[in-house]
Amino acid sequence: MKRILIAGEAGQGLVTVGQILSLSLVRDGRHIVVTQGYMSRIRGGHNTYAIRAAAGPVAAPVEGVDLLVALTSESVELHRDEVDDDGLILGDVAAAPAMDDDRWLGIPFAELVPARQMNIAALGVAAAQLGLDRELVERAAADYLGGKKNPEWDAGREALDEGFTWGEFRRRPGLGLSAVPAAAAGRVMLNGNEAIALGALSAGLKFLSFYPMTPATSVCLKVIAHADEMGVITEQAEDEIAAVNMAVGASYAGAPAMVATSGGGFVLMEEGVSLAAMTETPLVLVLAQRPGPATGLPTRTAQGDLDLVVCAGHGEFPRAVFAPGTVEECFELARRAFAVAEASQGPVFLFTDQFLADSYRAVGPFPAAELPPVAPLLADPPAAGMYRRYADSETGVSPRLVPGQGEALVVADSDEHTADGHLTEDLAAAAAMAARRRDKIGVIRGLMVPPTWYGAAAPETVLVCWGSACGAVFETVDRLQARGRAAAALHFSQVWPLDPAPFADRLAAAGEIISVEGNAGGQLAGLLRRETGITAARHVGRVDGLPLTPEYILRKLAAA
Amino acid sequence: MKRILIAGEAGQGLVTVGQILSLSLVRDGRHIVVTQGYMSRIRGGHNTYAIRAAAGPVAAPVEGVDLLVALTSESVELHRDEVDDDGLILGDVAAAPAMDDDRWLGIPFAELVPARQMNIAALGVAAAQLGLDRELVERAAADYLGGKKNPEWDAGREALDEGFTWGEFRRRPGLGLSAVPAAAAGRVMLNGNEAIALGALSAGLKFLSFYPMTPATSVCLKVIAHADEMGVITEQAEDEIAAVNMAVGASYAGAPAMVATSGGGFVLMEEGVSLAAMTETPLVLVLAQRPGPATGLPTRTAQGDLDLVVCAGHGEFPRAVFAPGTVEECFELARRAFAVAEASQGPVFLFTDQFLADSYRAVGPFPAAELPPVAPLLADPPAAGMYRRYADSETGVSPRLVPGQGEALVVADSDEHTADGHLTEDLAAAAAMAARRRDKIGVIRGLMVPPTWYGAAAPETVLVCWGSACGAVFETVDRLQARGRAAAALHFSQVWPLDPAPFADRLAAAGEIISVEGNAGGQLAGLLRRETGITAARHVGRVDGLPLTPEYILRKLAAA
Amino acid sequence: MAKATIFDNHLEPAWCPGCGNFAILPAVKQALVNRGLAPSEVLFVSGIGQAAKAPHYLRAHVFNGLHGRALPAATGAKLANPDLEVIVESGDGCIYGEGGNHFLAAIRRNVNLTVLVHNNQVYGLTKGQASPTSAAGMITKAQPHGSSGPPFNPLATAIVLDAGFVARGSAGRPEELTALIEAGMDHPGLALIDILQPCVSFNKRQTWAWYREHCEPVPTDHDHGDRDAALRLAFAAEEERFFCGILYRGARPPLENRFPMSAGGILGRVPVNGGALAEIIAAHG
Amino acid sequence: MAKATIFDNHLEPAWCPGCGNFAILPAVKQALVNRGLAPSEVLFVSGIGQAAKAPHYLRAHVFNGLHGRALPAATGAKLANPDLEVIVESGDGCIYGEGGNHFLAAIRRNVNLTVLVHNNQVYGLTKGQASPTSAAGMITKAQPHGSSGPPFNPLATAIVLDAGFVARGSAGRPEELTALIEAGMDHPGLALIDILQPCVSFNKRQTWAWYREHCEPVPTDHDHGDRDAALRLAFAAEEERFFCGILYRGARPPLENRFPMSAGGILGRVPVNGGALAEIIAAHG
C-alpha cells in the first residue's frame, strides 16, 4: 500500500497529476481511494489530491504519506510532518535548495521543462519512483489530456518523459509498488458523483434540473456530458426552487427526474419535496453534503444533514433515504432510488458528500448494457370510465397514468384532494387521503436495503455508521480486530426508514455501541434510539470538514 | 357551561355574531374558548364559530352544541345532530317552515329586519336566549362594529333590538347562563395570534417582515395595526425568503426582528434560519401550523411540523422551540422567545396553529406598562483594540455589538469565519468556531420552560402533549379522574431542547404513556424517546384538520 | 364548431359571486374549442390563489402546484412531453410576486407555454393584501399607509426581456380574450397574456365599471414588431390607460428546439440506450 | 483628501490574478474616501460568489449573507438603522440569478441602498456556468450547446421598473466607476450600478481588451430623465455596445420616508412604549 499526496495551489494542475496517476494505477490493476481537498477559490490557496493505492481492495482514506509531490514550497512546509520516515518528498529544488531532510528529493524543474509543464514533469518523477510502467503512464496521460483535445499534449508528453527519466535514475528503495494480478476486465475509475450520474442514467433518468452548488454540481455535469447520447433533457434553473418544481412537473408528465444540490440549496427545495409527496410524483433528490450552517465550508465534507433530510418538508409523508458507502453503491443506490421513487410515487433521497463525491476508486465491472431500466412505472389507462389519479388501493399506491396515455385526464393537486385529484375541504375525505399516502411506507419498506454487519459476530465494541464513513469504519474494525479486540461495525446505506428486524437483536446484544459520523450530534444514533430504543454509549464525530479516517477514529476511541 | 355554535356561509357575517357574543360573555365575567372553522374561500362554503362559555376557567374546545345559530338551512342539516336533546336550534323560519324538531326555533327574519341585518338579528335572539343583558350586548356590538366606523351600525342597533325582543319572549328554559362573579379588572378577549403579537411588542419587537399565509397572517396584521404607536417597521416582502433575510439583516443592525409564516412558507425560510445561526443573529420565527403536505388544508389546524422545526436548516446549531398551550402562554412565550434569541444570539421558534391562532379566550390582566423589554442585549464597545464579533467566551456567547455603537466594526459572515468575522478555510479554526456555537445550548437550557405535570402524581395513564393540545388533554385527565382513573398529563410548552431532569423520573414511573398530538406520527413521542429513551406505548393522533377535543381523545382511548 | 361543454366539469367554483374569474373561465374554454383541442391534449398548470383554482373547473389535465411555482412546473412538464398544449393559469401574486424570479427566467427560457395571469391587483385568497401590481397607495389591512412603489408593469417588463408574445386581455372583454388566448397558443414560444380581472371582494376601486372606462383596444395600426411602440402602449398603464390586445411579438425559437430528444410523446417511455451507456462507462477504464 | 488606506485591511483577496475584481475594490474605497466616510459609517452587504467576497477586503461593517439574498438583508439593515451608508456588493449570478425576485422587489421598494453588481457574465466561484447575463451561445460545461436565451438586461429592466438611479460602470474604467459610486450614494433611494468585470478564468471572450473595445461613455447630451432615451442606451447592449455612466434618474421618494420611527440610530434602542401597549391591550376588554 502506498500513500501519495499531491499538493499545491489551485491552477497549478495538481488535479491533472492526480487523475493521470490514478488512472495509471487503476489500469495497472490496483485499487485506489482518492481524497481531494480544495478551497473555495479558483486560483491560489492550497489544495491536495491524495491517492491511497493498494494491490487489494481498500475503501478508507488514511493519514500519513509515503510520497509527497509538492508543487509549492508552502506544500512542503504544510505536509512534511505527515510524511513517513522512509517516505519521499518531491519538490522544486529551486524553492528549497538547501533543504536538510533525508526524505527530500529536489527536482530541477527549471532545467527539465518549461514552467507550465512543471506538474507533468512532477508526475513523471512520481510515476518513476513508484515503479509504474512508463508507457502505461504515457497512455493514461494521453487519454486524459489528449481526450480533452489539449493542443499542448505534445509538450506534455515531453515533460512527462523528462520527469520519468530523471526520476528513474533517482529511485528510492521501498517506494516501488508491489506486484498485482492483471487488471480485471471492465474495471473503471469513477468517483462517487460520476457513479450516481451513471446509475441514474442506467435507471432511465430523462430530466435533470439544477442550480450549481458544490459538491453537487459534478453529478449534473456528468449527466450533461452524456445528455445527448442518453436522451436526457437538462436545464440550469434560475434557483433551486425552480429546479425542484421543474423536476416535479417533468416527472408528473412522465420523465423520470432528478435534482442534485447541497444543504443550502436543498432547504430551498423542501416545499417542492412536500409537493412531490402530496401530488405523489416520483422524484430523486441527491444531497451532497458539506459543512454548514449557512454557506459554511463550501468545498469540504460533512455528514451533518441526516436529521434535516429525514424531517424535510412540511406535513407528514413517507420517504426513503439512501446513503451509499462506496462508489459502487453510488451507482446501485441511484438505480434503487429511482425504483423506490416509482414504486412509492414520491420523493426519494440519495446522500453523498464532498469526500465521496470526489473520491475516485477502481470499480466495476458494471453490466451497463444489461441492467433493466426501472422507470417510469405507469399503469394502463382504464378501458372505460373516469380515471382517478388517487384511487384507493391495497398498498396505498394508486395506479399512475401520465398525460398522453389516451383519453384519461390526470389531475394532480397540492391541496388536499379527492381521489379524482380535485381540491377538497371534506375533512373526513382529507384524513382518509392522508392515511392512504402514509400507508405507502409499506411499499418503501419492502424495497429496503438492510444495514451491513462487518466484523465479529459478538463484539465488545460495535461502531455504527452510515454513508461515506463506511470505509474508514470498516478499516478501524480490522485494525481493532488485529489488536485482538472483538469489534464490529454496522453500516447503513439506507438510513430511512429504519427497520430494526435485521439488526436490532445483534446490536442490542453487543458490548459498547459507538456511533461514528461526520457530524457533532450523532444524528444516526439519535434516529436509532428514536426508532428502536437502542442507545449508543458514545459518539465519535468529525466536523472539521475532513473525512473520517481509521487513524482519527482510533485516536478518538483511545481518548475516552 | 354553554356551547354555542354559529354556522353559515362566508360573507354572511357569522364572525361578527361570534365576536360580539364572545365580547359580551367576556365582559360579563365569563371564560370562553372559541373554535373557528372556515374554508379556503372568501364567500360561500360553510364556516363555523363555536363558543364554549363557562363561569370558571375552561381551556378545551368540546363537542356538542347547546345553542345552534344557523344562518343557512345547510347549517341546520350539517349540525343538528350535534345539538343536545334539550338544546336549541335558531334559524330562518322561511328556510325550514315545517321543521319537525322540538329544538327548532324558526326566526321570521324577513319580518324583523332587512336581509343584510339577518346576522345581527340572530345575534339578538341568541343573546336573549342566553339571558345576557341587552345593554351589555348592545355596547359590545357598538364597540365592535362602531369601532370599525361602520356607518351601518345604526341599522344594526335596530336589528339587534328586534332580535333581542323577539328572542326574549321565546326563551327556552335551561339555556340561560349561570351566575358569575363580577368580571376581573383588566380581563380582555384575545386569540392566540393577537397575544403573540402583543407579547412580541412588549418584548421590544421593532422589525416585522412577512409574506401573507394563513394562519400566520393575523400575527402580522395585529403588529401592523399598532406599528405606528409602537415604533415598529413592518414590510410585506416579495416572498418568504426575502422576509427572513430582511429580518436577519434588521436584527444584525440592531432591531429585534420577527417573521411569521406557516409550513409551506417556513421551509422557504430555512436557509435564513441557518444564516441566523451562523451569523449568530437573534431571530424569532412564528410557525402557525396547518395540515400539509404542500398546500394541504390551508385553513385548518394541525401539529404536524414539530420534527420539521427541530431539524430545520442545514448544518448543526442550537435552537429553542416554544409551543404555547394557552393564549396567556402565547403572550408570555413570545416574550421569552425574544429573550432567548437575544441571550443565545440565534433563531428561536414559536409554534401556534390555526386552532390556537383563532381561539379567543378571556385572558389577563397583563401588566403591560410594567413588563421589562428584553431586547436587544448589546455589549459595550471595547475601550481600545479591535472588536471581534465572534470572540471566544465562557458560555459560547460572544459579546454582541451592532453597527453604530462607536468605531467598532461588526463583521458577520455566512461562511465559516474567524473570531473577527472574516471567512476562513483554516479547518481547525472552523471546528473550534462550530464548537463554540454549539456550546450556546447551555444558555438556552438555562432559560428553559419545564413541562407541566397535571393530575395524579402516580398515574396509571399519562397523556403526553405539547402546544395547543393542552386544554383538551387536561380536560381529558379531569374526566378520567372523575371516572376514578388515576390519570395525568405532561404538557410541553417548550419542545426543544428537552431536558429530562424535571420530568423523566416521574414519567418513567407512571403506568401507560400515551402521546396525544395533532399529527399521525407521534412527533413529540419520537423526540422524547430519542432524548430520554422513554417510550410511549400508544399514540392518539388527529389529522383531519380539526383540533383535539376531550371527547375525541376519550373515544380513541376507549377504542384501544 | 365543437361545443365548449366538452371542457365543462361538475365542480362549482369557490369564487365570490360577481368575481371576474367567472368571465375568464368560459373564454379559456372557448379558445380550446376554437382550436379543436380535446381535453386530453391540454395540460393546465397553476399555482395557489383564487385564480389558480380555475383549472379545477374545467376538464383537462391539471397540475395545481405550489404558490408562485406554476412556471417552473409547467416548464418541466412541457419539456417532458411537448405534445401537450400547456397553459399556465394563475394570479398576479403567484406569477409576479412569489414567482417573480421564475417570470424573468421563463421569459428568457422561452418554452412554448401560454401564460394566463388573472391580474386582480390584489392577493385575493389571503384576504386582500397588496400584490406587486396593486395601484400605488392602495390601502389594505397589511398596508394601512397604502401600497408603496409603482405597480409592477408585467407587459413592459416582458417586452424588455424580449418575450415573443405579450398581450393584455380583460375579464370584461371576453371575445377579445378568447382570440388572444388562441393567438397565444399559436405562438411557438412563451406567450404572456395578462388579464385584468375585477376582485369584487378586495379591490373596491378597480371594478367592472372602472375597467370598462380604463380599457381600450390596441390601436389597429400598432406594429407588433416595434418594441418602442409596444413599450409606449405598456407604459400607458402608468396613466391607467390599459391597452388590450397584442402589444408585442418577437421571433425567438422556443427552447424545445434545443432538445432533439424531446421530439414528442412521453419522454420517460424512450428506452435507455444501454449500448451508449456501456461505452460511456468503459471510457473510464 | 483622506487616504483610501483607512479602508484597507490585512486580508489578501482570494481572487485569480488578473481578475476584474481587483480593479473594482480600490474604486469602491476611493468613493468612500471622497465622500468623507469613516469605516464605521459604512455597511457592506453581500451574497455569495467571488464578487461577494469583496467586502472582506476592506475595513467597514460587513454582512456577508446568503447567495442571492444580499438585497433583502440590506433592506432590513438599512431600515433598522438609516444612519448607515449601506452598500450592496455582489455578483451577477447572485443579484440577477438566484436573487432575481429580490431585484424586482427592491427596485419597486426603493430603499436607499447603493447596489454594485460585479457583472462578469458568468458564475465564477462555482466554476464557470452561464449566468443570466451570459452572452447567448456561451459554451460552458453546464451549457455545452451554449447559453440559451438573450442575456438579461439589468439596466433596461431597472429603467422599466422606474429605478431612481441606473448606471453602468466598468472595472476597466476605475475613475468613472468611483464617480458613479459616489453619485449612487448621493441618490436618495436605490441606486443600481452594474459593473462590467472580466473573469479571466471562465469568461474567455469578454476580456479586458474586449471591454475596452465595447465600452463607451454615455453621450454627454443624454438626458437622464428621458426614459425612452435611457432605454435606447440600455438596449444597445444587444449589439454589444455598453454605454458607461448614468443612464437614468428618477425621483421617487425612498421607502424610509414612510417610517417616521426610522428617524436615525439603532432602532432597537428605542424604548418600548409601555403606556401605548397597555392601552392597546385594554381596548380588547
Ligand SMILES: Cc1ncc(C[n+]2csc(CCOP(=O)(O)OP(=O)(O)O)c2C)c(N)n1
Ligand atoms: C409559499 C406560500 N406562501 C404563501 C402562501 C399563501 N397564499 C396563498 S394564495 C396567496 C396569494 C394569492 O394571490 P394571487 O396569486 O394574486 O391570486 P388571487 O387569489 O388574487 O387570485 C398567498 C400569499 C402559500 N400558499 N404558499
Ligand SMILES: Cc1ncc(C[n+]2csc(CCOP(=O)(O)OP(=O)(O)O)c2C)c(N)n1
Ligand atoms: C442557495 C445557494 N445556491 C447555490 C450556491 C452556490 N454558489 C455559490 S457562488 C455561486 C455563483 C456565483 O456567481 P456570481 O454571483 O455571478 O458571482 P461570481 O463568482 O461570478 O463573482 C453559486 C451558484 C450557494 N452558495 N447557495
Ligand code: SF4
Ligand atoms: S376574493 Fe376576489 S378574486 Fe377571490 S373569488 Fe372573491 S372576488 Fe374573486
Ligand code: SF4
Ligand atoms: S474565477 Fe473569475 S471572477 Fe472569480 S476570481 Fe477568478 S477571474 Fe475573478
Ligand SMILES: [Mg+2]
Ligand atoms: Mg391576485
Ligand SMILES: [Mg+2]
Ligand atoms: Mg458572476
